[in-house]
Structure formats: C-alpha cells, structure tokens
Amino acid sequence: MLSKVQFLKVSATFCAPTPPKRSSFHQIVTFRAKLGSRMGSASYTTSSKLLFRQLFEKESSTYTYLLADVSHPDKPALLLIFCFFPGKNAMALCKFCSHLTGKLIVVLRCCVCLRILDMKSKLVDPVDKTVDRDVSLVKELGLKLIYAINTHVHADHVTGTGLLKSKAPGVKSIISKASQAKADLFVEPGDKICFGDLFLEVRATPGHTQGCVTYVTGDGPDQPQPRMAFTGDALLIRGCGRTDFQGGSSDQLYDSVHSQIFTLPEDTFVYPAHDYKGFSASTVGEEMQYNPRLTKDKETFKNIMANLNLSYPKMIDRAVPANMVCGLQDVEAKVAS
Ligand SMILES: N[C@@H](CCC(=O)N[C@@H](CSS)C(=O)NCC(=O)O)C(=O)O
Numbered sequence: 606m607l608s609k610v611q612f613l614k615v616s617a618t619f620c621a622p623t624p625p626k627r628s629s630f631h632q633i634v635t636f637r638a639k640l641g642s643r644m645g646s647a648s649y650t651t652s653s654k655l656l657f658r659q660l661f662e663k664e665s666s667t668y669t670y671l672l673a674d675v676s677h678p679d680k681p682a683l684l685l686i687f688c689f690f691p692g693k694n695a696m697a698l699c700k701f702c703s704h705l706t707g708k709l710i711v712v713l714r715c716c717v718c719l720r721i722l723d724m725k726s727k728l729v730d731p732v733d734k735t736v737d738r739d740v741s742l743v744k745e746l747g748l749k750l751i752y753a754i755n756t757h758v759h760a761d762h763v764t765g766t767g768l769l770k771s772k773a774p775g776v777k778s779i780i781s782k783a784s785q786a787k788a789d790l791f792v793e794p795g796d797k798i799c800f801g802d803l804f805l806e807v808r809a810t811p812g813h814t815q816g817c818v819t820y821v822t823g824d825g826p827d828q829p830q831p832r833m834a835f836t837g838d839a840l841l842i843r844g845c846g847r848t849d850f851q852g853g854s855s856d857q858l859y860d861s862v863h864s865q866i867f868t869l870p871e872d873t874f875v876y877p878a879h880d881y882k883g884f885s886a887s888t889v890g891e892e893m894q895y896n897p898r899l900t901k902d903k904e905t906f907k908n909i910m911a912n913l914n915l916s917y918p919k920m921i922d923r924a925v926p927a928n929m930v931c932g933l934q935d936v937e938a939k940v941a942s
Pocket residue numbers: 665716759760761838844845846847848879881913915916917918919920
C-alpha cells in the first residue's frame with residue numbers, strides 16, 4: 606500500500622514542450638452536475654482548457670475517455686482506452702494492462718481504460734472495435750492524439766491501443782510498469798502524464814490486477830476542478846473490480862481504494878472503465894457513502910468478494926495475451942499479410 610508521501614513523489618514526467626498559446630484555440634468546455642452536498646455542491650465548471658468525452662462500447666460495457674488541452678495550439682489529446690474487439694484475429698495483449706484489445710483509436714483501457722485528449726490529446730482505455738470511431742472523433746475535433754493510456758491489462762476485451770497506433774502514427778502507448786505488459790512508455794506511482802498545460806497523476810490501485818493504476822487530473826489552479834479520477838476496474842460505480850484472477854487480491858483492493866481514491870476530495874468525479882448498471886459517473890463522496898462493497902469493513906468486503914460467483918469473462922483466454930502486448934500482435938499480423 607502506498608503512503609501519501611510516496612504518492613507525492615514525482616518520479617517521472619512525460620511532458621512535451623509547450624508552444625506559445627493562441628487564443629483562437631481557446632474553447633470553453635463546461636459540464637454541470639446537480640449533486641448533493643457530500644457529492645459536491647451545485648454545479649461545476651472544469652478547466653476552460655479541457656475537452657472531455659466519455660465513449661461507450663456496449664458489448665463489453667466499457668468506457669473510453671478522451672481528454673485534450675484545447676487551449677494549446679496543437680490540441681494534444683489522450684485516450685484512456687477500454688477497447689473491445691470481438692474478432693478472433695483482431696485480439697492482442699496490451700502491454701499496459703492484461704485486457705484484450707480490439708480495433709480503434711488510441712484509448713486506454715484498464716478495466717479502466719481512459720482516453721485523454723490534449724489539443725494535445727490522450728485516450729484512456731481504448732477498445733479495439735471502437736478505434737475507427739475514436740480516430741474519427743479525434744480528427745473531427747481537430748485534436749492531436751499523443752497518448753493511448755491503459756489502466757491495466759483487461760481480461761474481458763482486447764485493447765484498441767495497437768490498432769490505434771497503426772491508424773494514428775506517433776501515438777505512444779502507456780501502461781503501468783507493474784502490469785509487466787508491453788508499451789511505449791511505463792508509468793509508476795507519482796508520475797505525471799502531461800498533455801498541453803494539463804496533466805494526469807498516476808496512483809497505484811492494485812487488487813483487481815497487480816498492475817492496476819488510477820489516473821487523476823492534476824491538483825492546481827490551472828487544472829480541471831473538481832478533479833477527475835479514472836479508476837479503471839479498481840472502483841466501479843456502486844461496485845468494484847473482481848479479484849479472482851490476474852493476481853487479484855480483495856485485501857489489496859480494499860487498501861488501494863481507501864488509501865488512493867477515498868483520500869481525494871469528495872467532489873472528485875469518478876469515471877470507471879466499466880458500468881453494468883446504467884451509470885456514467887459518480888464522485889468520491891458518493892462512493893464513500895453508497896458503495897455497497899467498499900463502505901463495509903475489510904473483512905466483510907473480503908467475504909463479499911469471495912462470494913460474487915461471477916462467471917469468467919468470455920474473452921479472457923484471448924484478451925489477456927493480446928492485451929499484454931497492447932494489441933500489437935494483431936497489428937503486426939495485418940501488416941505482414
Ligand atoms: N460478463 C463479462 C465480464 C464481467 C466481469 O467480470 N467484469 C469484471 C471487469 S472486466 S475483467 C469485473 O470486475 N466485474 C465486477 C462485477 O462486480 O461485476 C464478460 O463475459 O466479458
């Protein structure tokens with residue numbers, strides 16, 4: 606379990622030089638949420654720099670997130686990918702996480718795959734089959750996709766990271782070093798992933814898998830407020846990731862969520878990699894009050910997790926190997942054919 610002191614250490618920063626700003630690129634993106642006092646007060650405005658999109662893949666109930674700094678001349682973007690690709694020839698392992706990846710744009714998937722765009726943009730958890738959709742969106746919005754970020758190696762779908770890299774040259778894939786998967790860049794707790802003037806912090810949240818991380822928007826006057834946590838499969842809305850394979854540990858997951866997510870400001874938005882109940886977002890305060898698993902004491906939580914009786918993900922035997930190499934096996938096969 607990481608201490609707060611360890612989290613504050615910034616061991617690496619992936620930042621591109623920031624060119625002079627041009628006001629013509631300035632776009633205001635706001636979203637409002639009517640929430641109770643514990644979840645945060647009345648309405649919210651994120652940083653005027655941030656462009657944010659939540660994308661959904663219904664077969665695997667997976668979200669991908671696109672974040673971009675639209676105040677930056679290049680509009681750098683990130684994709685947090687949670688991609689899914691059902692075709693048997695389209696799967697590959699994601700270096701970052703163990704999930705299977707499909708076609709797509711750059712999206713991060715970690716049982717929480719997130720896409721973040723920064724007019725330099727980033728994609729988090731991209732799903733294989735949604736790559737074309739994601740790439741088109743990035744083009745339509747005039748963004749420059751720079752990173753495809755995964756929260757972990759997914760077991761239920763193939764990440765779209767590999768395919769995304771083939772369709773968006775120059776995009777770098779990112780996953781945690783602890784995942785032991787392949788990728789262009791590896792992150793550790795305390796690292797920062799920059800896109801334009803915005804950045805994500807890396808927090809280690811193992812338990813669903815050993816390499817799971819949560820990406821949190823930066824803390825500071827120029828960063829989006831409230832903060833946003835892309836929790837992958839560690840924390841789902843009114844639930845959490847299972848802990849019965851891929852090195853999972855309910856004991857560890859409990860500590861991860863309580864020490865790394867529930868210590869964030871209560872108005873921090875929670876954006877997971879999956880949702881099976883019709884939710885799209887929550888807040889830290891809301892989950893601290895209403896999460897039916899993580900509000901319990903640790904022993905009760907461990908008992909709940911040991912008795913979920915979930916069937917194995919249908920794609921696990923293909924997804925995990927494919928995602929360990931971020932879908933690159935499939936891309937290589939296509940290039941060779
Ligand atoms: N039925 C799906 C798999 C559903 C599942 O197991 N989801 C995982 C996250 S993807 S590894 C999970 O942790 N679920 C927690 C829960 O409480 O449902 C399929 O066959 O793909």
